[in-house]
Amino acid sequence: MSYTITKTVSDADFETVEARTRxxxxxxxxxxxxxxxxxxxxxxxxxxxxxxxxxLGACNPKLAFGAIQTEPRVGAMLPCNVIVRQLPESVEVSAVDPVASMSAIDNPELSNLAGQVRDRLAEAIERV
Incomplete structure (x- = not known):
């Protein structure tokens, strides 16, 4: 299982990719x-x-609140980290896969929320 959602961008410099990511x-x-x-x-x-x-420590407040209500100690695993890093010929953007990171917690409701967060992060990374 991959633990990140990743995209490589070769048509822009670091600053532009970071701004697009935000x-x-x-x-x-x-x-x-x-x-x-x-x-x-x-x-x-x-x-x-x-x-x-x-x-970048990214947070969707509504989903984070739901996760904390479901599993109070999950805050130790928040926010969702997203990295922007310079490669020799491109810039890579990677977000933590919350389904992978939350798999250590046996809670079906939390797994559902993690799936929603992953879908939103994947959409964001694809748009970069």
Whole structure:
């Protein structure tokens, strides 16, 4: 089982793909709660250089609320992380597959919600 929903974009630069990703997430009902510039952090903390790599913490409030009501500790697995990373000739966008990540929790209602989140994330990634 794959643990991400991924698309490679070769017709745009990193900034454009990141902006498209944010727009696509918004169109699918997700807000970006957190943002981590991994490349900058690794350079600051370790002095290591790496290609651009950003993690966006995406959340659909209605579905997140439903998940927390169904399984209160599920917040430890939220928000849904989406990465935008520079490849040599393209930019890759990957979102966590919530069905894969939530499979550790034996709760059919939560599995149903995870499926809804996956469908919305997949739509967003496809639009990037």
């Amino acid at each position: 727009d696509a997430l918004s169109e699918s009902g997700f807000g970006v709660l957190t943002e981590i510039d991994v490349a900058e952090t690794m350079n600051e903390k370790l002095g290591e250089k790496m290609d651009r790599y950003t993690i």
